[in-house]
Amino acid sequence: MRGTSVRMLLSLPRIPLVHGPTPLRPLSRLGAELGIDLWVKRDDMTGGADAGNKLRKLELLFAEALARGATHVVTCGGIQSNHARATALVAASLGIRAVLLLRTTSDAERGARPSGNVLLDRLAGAEIRWVTPDEYRRRADEMASVAETIRRDGGTPYVIPEGGSNALGAMGYALAMCEIREQVARGEGPSSRNGIAFDSIVLACGSGGTAAGAMLGAAREGVAAHVVAIAVCDDEDYFRAAIDRLCGEADARYRLPGPSLTSLDVIDGYKGPGYAQSYPEMRATMLRAARTEGLVLDPVYTGKAFHALCTEGRALGNRVLFLHTGGLPGLLASGADLADDLRS
Numbered sequence: 001m002r003g004t005s006v007r008m009l010l011s012l013p014r015i016p017l018v019h020g021p022t023p024l025r026p027l028s029r030l031g032a033e034l035g036i037d038l039w040v041k042r043d044d045m046t047g048g049a050d051a052g053n054k055l056r057k058l059e060l061l062f063a064e065a066l067a068r069g070a071t072h073v074v075t076c077g078g079i080q081s082n083h084a085r086a087t088a089l090v091a092a093s094l095g096i097r098a099v100l101l102l103r104t105t106s107d108a109e110r111g112a113r114p115s116g117n118v119l120l121d122r123l124a125g126a127e128i129r130w131v132t133p134d135e136y137r138r139r140a141d142e143m144a145s146v147a148e149t150i151r152r153d154g155g156t157p158y159v160i161p162e163g164g165s166n167a168l169g170a171m172g173y174a175l176a177m178c179e180i181r182e183q184v185a186r187g188e189g190p191s192s193r194n195g196i197a198f199d200s201i202v203l204a205c206g207s208g209g210t211a212a213g214a215m216l217g218a219a220r221e222g223v224a225a226h227v228v229a230i231a232v233c234d235d236e237d238y239f240r241a242a243i244d245r246l247c248g249e250a251d252a253r254y255r256l257p258g259p260s261l262t263s264l265d266v267i268d269g270y271k272g273p274g275y276a277q278s279y280p281e282m283r284a285t286m287l288r289a290a291r292t293e294g295l296v297l298d299p300v301y302t303g304k305a306f307h308a309l310c311t312e313g314r315a316l317g318n319r320v321l322f323l324h325t326g327g328l329p330g331l332l333a334s335g336a337d338l339a340d341d342l343r344s
């Protein structure tokens with residue numbers, strides 16, 4: 001199953017941001033309850049306040065930004081965007097100005113006391129520009145226009161798309177698959193069968209870059225034959241197209257052939273009422289994970305992905321790897337939503 005190593009195919013400039021390798025651990029108690037051999041890759045531990053899946057993408061994206069002499073980075077996301085927060089903190093650490101286009105729906109949201117990711121954005125000195133959902137739909141144009149203003153003022157902008165999800169950002173997760181392969185080879189994971197460690201790798205999907213990177217590396221690196229992307233917004237068709245496009249761009253740009261060895265499932269039945277909106281069964285799973293394994297999930301991304309994993313259970317295979325992609329600041333901003341659940 002294994003082709004050429006992703007690491008051999010890629011000699012991309014990277015700035016070291018990830019505190020890696022992040023732990024690969026069994027979740028024995030929950031696994032026993034679900035009747036599967038369940039493991040977690042703790043990419044919520046890639047760093048400190050900047051931690052989460054975005055750091056793997058930003059290692060490559062900021063290397064390119066620095067190589068192009070960027071004075072500013074421009075990016076976008078929802079009001080509690082983990083990606084925007086990681087970008088703001090990394091930019092500050094490199095002496096680069098961050099401009100964040102954050103989507104809000106009301107003046108009340110805009111005027112609220114900063115919490116969670118917004119608090120960290122502000123601490124990092126990022127410039128926040130609030131955009132309406134309508135403006136956000138035209139985010140590429142909006143960011144291009146901010147970049148143009150920066151250029152006119154003598155700066156050098158570098159635009160990072162939503163979620164850091166372009167071909168370069170996605171490579172961060174192709175490389176993460178190498179890290180897992182090395183951990184398995186050192187005996188830190190389950191023993192491989194037919195050269196493959198896990199039946200499937202389950203992850204939250206918000207812009208598709210993490211799933212695309214996993215698709216490019218998972219089977220090639222002997223990590224998993226199957227990627228299961230749990231949509232937290234949009235739907236299956238949207239993400240299949242997005243992941244396909246990212247894999248195609250990666251092939252064109254880095255000659256990393258398409259993910260023909262890995263199969264993809266996009267499951268969109270666990271979004272609940274919508275993006276960043278929680279529901280009781282998902283919140284119950286968050287409590288179960290925290291109380292059974294000390295595994296802290298967030299209500300926007302990892303809570304929904306892990307709830308899908310627990311519900312689908314054995315249908316995902318016998319040896320399942322959950323990719324924990326972070327999101328703690330978002331959880332800390334949503335205490336009010338969980339208040340009732342915490343009474344039990």
Ligand SMILES: Cc1ncc(COP(=O)(O)O)c(C=O)c1O
Nearest residue numbers: 082163206207208210301325327
């Ligand atoms: C905590 C967390 N998990 C998962 C994701 C999804 O990753 P991607 O945007 O690469 O699909 C994001 C960002 O969107 C995130 O912040």
